[in-house]
Amino acid sequence: MALLGTLKGFGVTEIFQLISQQMKTGSLVLTSTKATVTINFENGVIVGLSSNTWERDPMADVLMKAGFLQEKDFKAALESAKKNSQPWYEILVSKGQLKRVFVERASNTVIRQTLLEIFQWPEGGYRFEDWEGEHESMLTCHIPTESAILDTLRIIDEWTIKQKIPPVDYCPVTVIPITEEIVKHHELSEVDLHIYDLIDDKRTVERIVRESLEPPFEALSSLVRLMDLGLVEVFPQGASDVRDSTIARGKTIAGLKKAALYGAFVLCLAALAFSGQSRLLHQDLVPKVIVSHLEYQHKLAATFSAPGPGPSGTDTGSGGR
Amino acid sequence: MQADRFLTGFTPDVTILGTGLSWPVVNAVLGNCYLFVIVVSLLCFVIVGVFCLVKYAPLMLHDIKNITNNELPQAGLVAWMCLVFALPLFFDVGAGILVAWWFLVLWNYLLASEKRIVYAFIFVVLISGWLTHVAAGFITYPETQLSREMFSVQNRSATQADLDSLASWSRQHPDDAEPLNALALHAIARSEWQEGIRLLEACIDLEPANPRYYNHLAVALMGTGRTKEALKALDYAAKLKPDSVIYYYNMSRIYQSTYNFYESESAIAQASGIDSRLVRQLLDTENKVGRTRLILEKTPVSRYLARQMRPSPVLGEAADALWHWVFGLIPRRASAFLGAGFFVTLLLMSFIPRDKFSKQCARCGKVYYSGTFTKSGSPMCLQCSWLDSKAKKQEVTIVQHKSEDIRSFKAQSFRKLLRLDMVLPGLGCFMAHRTGTALIRLVVLCACLAALAMGSGVIVSFVPVHVNAGLAIRTAAVVVWASLLLRVYRRPPLRFGG
Numbered sequence: 001m002a003l004l005g006t007l008k009g010f011g012v013t014e015i016f017q018l019i020s021q022q023m024k025t026g027s028l029v030l031t032s033t034k035a036t037v038t039i040n041f042e043n044g045v046i047v048g049l050s051s052n053t054w055e056r057d058p059m060a061d062v063l064m065k066a067g068f069l070q071e072k073d074f075k076a077a078l079e080s081a082k083k084n085s086q087p088w089y090e091i092l093v094s095k096g097q098l099k100r101v102f103v104e105r106a107s108n109t110v111i112r113q114t115l116l117e118i119f120q121w122p123e124g125g126y127r128f129e130d131w132e133g134e135h136e137s138m139l140t141c142h143i144p145t146e147s148a149i150l151d152t153l154r155i156i157d158e159w160t161i162k163q164k165i166p167p168v169d170y171c172p173v174t175v176i177p178i179t180e181e182i183v184k185h186h187e188l189s190e191v192d193l194h195i196y197d198l199i200d201d202k203r204t205v206e207r208i209v210r211e212s213l214e215p216p217f218e219a220l221s222s223l224v225r226l227m228d229l230g231l232v233e234v235f236p237q238g239a240s241d242v243r244d245s246t247i248a249r250g251k252t253i254a255g256l257k258k259a260a261l262y263g264a265f266v267l268c269l270a271a272l273a274f275s276g277q278s279r280l281l282h283q284d285l286v287p288k289v290i291v292s293h294l295e296y297q298h299k300l301a302a303t304f305s306a307p308g309p310g311p312s313g314t315d316t317g318s319g320g321r
Numbered sequence: 322m323q324a325d326r327f328l329t330g331f332t333p334d335v336t337i338l339g340t341g342l343s344w345p346v347v348n349a350v351l352g353n354c355y356l357f358v359i360v361v362s363l364l365c366f367v368i369v370g371v372f373c374l375v376k377y378a379p380l381m382l383h384d385i386k387n388i389t390n391n392e393l394p395q396a397g398l399v400a401w402m403c404l405v406f407a408l409p410l411f412f413d414v415g416a417g418i419l420v421a422w423w424f425l426v427l428w429n430y431l432l433a434s435e436k437r438i439v440y441a442f443i444f445v446v447l448i449s450g451w452l453t454h455v456a457a458g459f460i461t462y463p464e465t466q467l468s469r470e471m472f473s474v475q476n477r478s479a480t481q482a483d484l485d486s487l488a489s490w491s492r493q494h495p496d497d498a499e500p501l502n503a504l505a506l507h508a509i510a511r512s513e514w515q516e517g518i519r520l521l522e523a524c525i526d527l528e529p530a531n532p533r534y535y536n537h538l539a540v541a542l543m544g545t546g547r548t549k550e551a552l553k554a555l556d557y558a559a560k561l562k563p564d565s566v567i568y569y570y571n572m573s574r575i576y577q578s579t580y581n582f583y584e585s586e587s588a589i590a591q592a593s594g595i596d597s598r599l600v601r602q603l604l605d606t607e608n609k610v611g612r613t614r615l616i617l618e619k620t621p622v623s624r625y626l627a628r629q630m631r632p633s634p635v636l637g638e639a640a641d642a643l644w645h646w647v648f649g650l651i652p653r654r655a656s657a658f659l660g661a662g663f664f665v666t667l668l669l670m671s672f673i674p675r676d677k678f679s680k681q682c683a684r685c686g687k688v689y690y691s692g693t694f695t696k697s698g699s700p701m702c703l704q705c706s707w708l709d710s711k712a713k714k715q716e717v718t719i720v721q722h723k724s725e726d727i728r729s730f731k732a733q734s735f736r737k738l739l740r741l742d743m744v745l746p747g748l749g750c751f752m753a754h755r756t757g758t759a760l761i762r763l764v765v766l767c768a769c770l771a772a773l774a775m776g777s778g779v780i781v782s783f784v785p786v787h788v789n790a791g792l793a794i795r796t797a798a799v800v801v802w803a804s805l806l807l808r809v810y811r812r813p814p815l816r817f818g819g
Contacts, residue, residue, distance in 0.1 A: 013707055017707070149707055150704050150707070150723060153702075153703035153704045153706075153707055154703075154704055156691065156703055157687075157689040157690065157691060157692060157702050157703050157704065164387075164390065227390075228390065228391045229391075230391075254392060257392060257393060258393065258394055258397065261393050261394070261397040261398075261401070262397055262400075265397065265400050265401055265404060268404060269404060272404075272408070272411040273411065276411030276412050277412060277413045278410060278411050278412065278413070279410075279412075279413045279414065279415070279649065280410060282413070286646070287642040287643070287645070287646050289638055289639055289642035290460060290639060290642055290643060290646070293460050293461050293464065293639055294460065294779060294780070294781075296463065296464065297463060297780065297781045297783055298781060300463055300469070300783035301781050301782065301783045301784075301785065303783075304478065304783050304784055304785060305785040
């Protein structure tokens with residue numbers, strides 16, 4: 001056993017960084033009250049990941065939810081896999097029932113999602129052990145550790161988009177067709193375009209995220225971005241027939257909001273201008289009281305500097321009395 | 322006996338550059354220094370408020386756009402923000418309330434070092450009533466507590482109106498000894514010895530531990546020929562203030578007038594033991610006049626300064642006007658409540674979670690919500706924090722990309738911040754989160770501005786002063802300003818490649 005401790009003293013980021021810097025090979029076992037996650041490293045690169053919360057291969061769940069895999073096909077593939085000692089997805093790919101790109105995306109989604117979860121664990125334990133070799137439930141991958149850390153931290157940094165995520169059962173609809181100009185102007189990414197392509201009148205937010213096979217955060221960020229840019233709007237499921245009227249109403253409301261914004265601004269400005277008593281308009285630069293005191297000093301100074309003794313006859317030294 | 326036969330006059334003033342440090346001169350110097358410090362401090366707070374606006378208004382706009390889901394036009398939001406920031410200008414308020422409002426609106430965006438400036442501002446608001454009282458005391462110095470009239474009596478320039486004022490004041494304020502002393506000095510000068518003795522005895526009744534009154538009483542008694550009583554009074558004065566030359570000197574003069582030369586020599590030796598130079602000066606003056614004469618004491622400058630700070634209607638009115646000029650909206654007596662209320666409001670606002678307000682990473686310039694801070698307290702996104710904590714930079718593509726982002730942000734910021742600092746020294750450093758340096762540069766700038774505006778001073782001495790430092794002060798301000806700009810150029814806010 002090479003390394004052991006708690007996440008309170010030494011965070012996940014630091015552990016990953018240490019393993020990456022020293023290009024270690026071995027298994028990092030992270031435990032918390034929620035789960036136990038094992039991550040395999042080879043020369044500091046993440047090569048595998050497994051969790052005790054997975055009842056079966058999580059890739060299969062992702063693919064089934066996305067509609068790219070049927071339950072019966074998966075079971076059949078699983079049985080064949082046992083006989084042929086091949087991964088189940090390899091059998092489906094060889095049969096042409098599943099595309100390899102989907103498998104890779106599903107794997108990427110599961111790994112990114114798991115990493116995001118463990119990076120946010122407030123407490124738990126860790127131990128870094130010698131290489132145990134891959135076991136059945138281990139998801140294989142090849143992700144540079146720095147890349148994993150930066151991507152995960154970026155997600156945590158930008159997590160405030162959570163407030164803008166629409167309900168999962170709502171249906172996004174496209175409002176404006178995407179042109180090359182729009183893509184260039186708004187610097188839309190491949191994920192943004194992929195999400196945009198998946199949007200039709202029927203797919204819900206949840207389904208779009210699943211079918212995209214992108215990590216949920218990436219997919220939802222793209223959706224929110226498209227909504228912010230006014231390219232996409234969301235409506236309750238089954239309301240596509242009222243879409244046009246809703247869009248029209250939305251445009252009217254947007255116009256009203258603009259009018260209200262400027263109207264309220266002008267009203268407030270007018271009210272403040274009339275009811276307020278701005279000093280800039282009504283008062284001198286320096287208060288008159290202060291000016292009069294300062295002027296009095298100058299007047300006195302002029303009196304005192306005038307030639308001749310004072311008139312009272314208190315000139316005790318001159319013997320003038 | 323006629324007064325001019327044995328009175329030399331008053332104790333000589335200490336002089337600097339040929340100017341006697343009499344009360345009006347000291348008041349003018351102290352008052353102008355005080356006003357200078359106050360003006361520089363207020364100017365600093367106002368400009369820090371402007372810095373905060375420049376630095377954090379874009380982040381606030383970013384947050385408002387996010388809250389409103391980007392549905393509202395940016396021009397409208399900017400207009401609303403301008404209205405919010407300018408809100409106090411629609412009312413009868415001064416720069417103090419305007420800056421307090423800006424600090425309040427931007428409070429949750431401020432860094433810890435910037436918040437410390439706000440705490441200093443709160444402290445100034447809390448004591449602002451007292452500060453304006455002192456400033457008003459300096460400004461109204463010739464008009465309150467009859468100090469000017471008393472000074473005139475001691476400087477042989479009092480008019481009958483001054484004497485009438487003193488007499489009237491003494492009737493209305495029978496517990497005030499100084500005007501009685503002034504009247505007594507006037508009586509002594511007119512050889513009205515009995516009147517002088519009566520007034521001085523009244524002074525001693527009010528302040529029995531003031532040796533100056535015993536000295537004057539001794540002079541008055543000497544006028545009536547009661548030398549023994551005069552010597553007794555001087556002896557008592559010397560006991561009260563053993564380090565005073567004047568009492569021993571006067572004692573020696575009285576002994577000499579009664580042909581008691583041994584005691585006279587003994588007293589003059591005692592006086593010389595305290596300050597031989599002053600004794601020599603007094604003896605030389607006496608020799609010039611050619612008569613044995615006694616010395617009266619002027620009211621100490623500290624006594625005048627203490628008197629001019631006493632509350633009075635004139636001072637109160639001036640202090641209210643000053644406070645209203647700087648703050649306004651509420652009366653001066655509520656200044657402590659204003660400060661306390663401001664502090665409590667900021668305290669309550671501190672409970673709003675920090676991640677509700679966007680911040681700009683000091684390393685890469687990315688706007689983020691939940692991140693961390695550098696060791697110096699600058700905001701930093703988690704990615705940069707991770708890069709920062711790496712023991713050694715690895716040759717990994719992803720790290721190189723991020724490092725490249727940081728480098729390009731620094732390259733972009735360098736010229737922008739330098740330009741800002743050249744236009745308004747301190748602004749560039751403030752934008753680069755170097756609050757300490759920004760504050761130093763700002764203080765120097767404000768001092769230059771205040772010196773240029775005030776010149777040789779706002780408060781003038783009513784006693785003629787032949788030294789005019791206005792041109793020298795303004796020239797020094799210009800030189801310091803130029804040096805500041807040179808310093809800014811040589812030490813830009815951001816070190817390129819650092």
